[in-house]
Amino acid sequence: MNPNPDRYHFYDLDSPDGKHNLSILPEQIISIDVTEQSFDPAVYITWNPDWFIKRDWGIHS
Numbered sequence: 170m171n172p173n174p175d176r177y178h179f180y181d182l183d184s185p186d187g188k189h190n191l192s193i194l195p196e197q198i199i200s201i202d203v204t205e206q207s208f209d210p211a212v213y214i215t216w217n218p219d220w221f222i223k224r225d226w227g228i229h230s
Contacts, residue, residue, distance in 0.1 A: 180213060 177198060179191045210229040224230045 176192045210226040214229045
């Protein structure tokens with residue numbers, strides 16, 4: 170068993186306990202739906218990011 174398995178990271182906006190990060194193993198994902206909603210990183214990123222994976226989000230990259 171891998172002691173550090175890959176995970177998907179989501180930001181839960183609708184939790185009864187308030188907004189928070191979710192770290193989910195691949196086998197826990199049932200489905201992901203693509204919607205017409207737009208994503209504005211500036212709404213969520215309030216820090217100076219240092220991503221592991223390169224992003225094309227302008228100043229939030």
